[in-house]
Every structure is written in structure tokens, then in C-alpha cells.
Amino acid sequence: MLLLSWYKARPHVRKYLILMIMRAQKPLTLCTALGTEISLETFLKIVNSAYSYFTLLICMVR
Numbered sequence: 001m002l003l004l005s006w007y008k009a010r011p012h013v014r015k016y017l018i019l020m021i022m023r024a025q026k027p028l029t030l031c032t033a034l035g036t037e038i039s040l041e042t043f044l045k046i047v048n049s050a051y052s053y054f055t056l057l058i059c060m061v062r
Contacts, residue, residue: 027040
């Protein structure tokens with residue numbers, strides 16, 4: 001873990017750190033082609049399921 005006295009940093013560094021902290025408070029969402037938003041967790045579940053189906057199909061073809 002990095003211990004940083006951010007309040008002692010230069011003003012522009014403090015500004016960027018505060019912006020990063022504020023942005024990190026919002027959950028990451030992705031916008032789909034239909035205009036709906038999904039979370040990163042949901043997106044990863046979809047990709048994982050698609051890969052599982054793909055590998056199942058590949059095994060059935062062989």
C-alpha cells in the first residue's frame with residue numbers, strides 16, 4: 001500500500017487525486033447498443049457464458 005500525504009502535494013496533483021477519488025465512487029457501467037446500461041459484473045457474466053457456449057459447440061463439432 002502506498003502511503004502518500006496527498007494534502008501536502010502540489011495543488012495540481014491534489015486536484016487530480018481528488019478527481020480520481022470522486023470518479024472511483026461511481027460504479028463502472030457500459031452502454032449497450034439498445035441504450036441500456038449494464039454493470040461490469042453483468043458484462044463479464046455475459047462474456048463468460050458466451051465463451052462457455054462457444055467451447056461447448058467446438059467440442060460438439062469435433
